Amino acid sequence: MTDVAAFSFNKLVIFGVGLIGGSLARALRERGEAEGARTVVGVGRSSASTARALELGVIDGTAALNDAAALREALSGADFVLLAAPVAQTQPLLERIAPFLDADTIVTDAGSTKSDVVAAARAALGARIGQFVPGHPIAGRESSGVDAALPDLYVNRNVVLCALPENSAEAVARVAAMWRATGAAVHEMTSQQHDRVFASVSHLPHVLSFALVEQILNSPDAALKFAFAAGGFRDFTRIAASSPEMWRDVCVANRVALLDELDAYTAVLARLRTAIEAADGAALEAVFARSRVARTEWQDQRGAAVAPSDASK
Numbered sequence: 108m109t110d111v112a113a114f115s116f117n118k119l120v121i122f123g124v125g126l127i128g129g130s131l132a133r134a135l136r137e138r139g140e141a142e143g144a145r146t147v148v149g150v151g152r153s154s155a156s157t158a159r160a161l162e163l164g165v166i167d168g169t170a171a172l173n174d175a176a177a178l179r180e181a182l183s184g185a186d187f188v189l190l191a192a193p194v195a196q197t198q199p200l201l202e203r204i205a206p207f208l209d210a211d212t213i214v215t216d217a218g219s220t221k222s223d224v225v226a227a228a229r230a231a232l233g234a235r236i237g238q239f240v241p242g243h244p245i246a247g248r249e250s251s252g253v254d255a256a257l258p259d260l261y262v263n264r265n266v267v268l269c270a271l272p273e274n275s276a277e278a279v280a281r282v283a284a285m286w287r288a289t290g291a292a293v294h295e296m297t298s299q300q301h302d303r304v305f306a307s308v309s310h311l312p313h314v315l316s317f318a319l320v321e322q323i324l325n326s327p328d329a330a331l332k333f334a335f336a337a338g339g340f341r342d343f344t345r346i347a348a349s350s351p352e353m354w355r356d357v358c359v360a361n362r363v364a365l366l367d368e369l370d371a372y373t374a375v376l377a378r379l380r381t382a383i384e385a386a387d388g389a390a391l392e393a394v395f396a397r398s399r400v401a402r403t404e405w406q407d408q409r410g411a412a413v414a415p416s417d418a419s420k
Contacts (some may be wrong), residue, residue, distance in 0.1 A: 157169040313354050
């Protein structure tokens with residue numbers, strides 16, 4: 108694989124300059140581990156978001172999605188294109204930019220689901236699918252938008268690449284090198300494996316977090332409950348502050364795997380409900396003890412490999 112210090116790019120075009128896209132831009136421009144012209148152009152659905160990114164110095168220029176001439180100029184000579192928009196926008200975005208893509212431009216994405224993204228890319232790019240290298244940086248914060256972007260967001264975080272048979276080894280290596288230049292660790296898996304894994308450890312937790320807040324909102328004494336919510340509620344619902352649009356698309360896109368996880372979780376809840384109803388303290392303690400050991404072992408392993416400040420998406 109390409110060495111971090113050797114990574115170089117002249118132009119990166121980011122569709123969606125928010126937390127994820129903005130942090131990539133800042134990392135590549137501010138960490139000093141990428142060479143070349145390092146020009147970054149932002150493209151957004153609204154001029155407000157890209158104007159703010161320009162004001163903050165995260166990007167060098169902007170282009171409007173509905174301005175064909177500006178889009179052509181933005182994409183001309185681009186080394187990389189990053190799609191950092193909700194996954195449901197993948198196909199229309201790729202269809203929009205396909206006529207303007209140089210033959211050697213590498214397109215990648217930051218979507219939280221991959222099977223649907225790959226299908227969308229195949230539909231939009233056809234025979235040019237080899238230019239698209241599916242990716243997923245496992246990073247995030249409660250805050251969203253370009254104001255939340257950090258140059259060190261990806262340090263010691265994982266990035267998953269789901270290489271396609273049509274991808275050249277060089278294209279995959281270039282995308283891997285780009286993410287390594289941000290401080291991330293890069294891994295590969297298939298799209299199907301990715302979606303099963305993240306339905307369990309990312310998508311389901313988000314659904315449960317949103318669901319708990321919704322349950323309290325629907326209760327007659329919601330204000331009183333929120334008034335006394337403390338650390339446990341804060342920790343459990345932190346990710347309910349995430350983008351509703353993004354997580355709507357994730358749940359719909361990965362619904363088959365997510366439904367399997369929801370059914371398995373519901374079965375565990377049913378077991379716990381039965382134990383609580385029967386006042387079966389031994390059964391409850393057994394589940395809690397197994398969970399505590401597993402959580403502690405995961406925390407210890409993760410702490411050995413990842414900086415203490417890390418918080419996964």
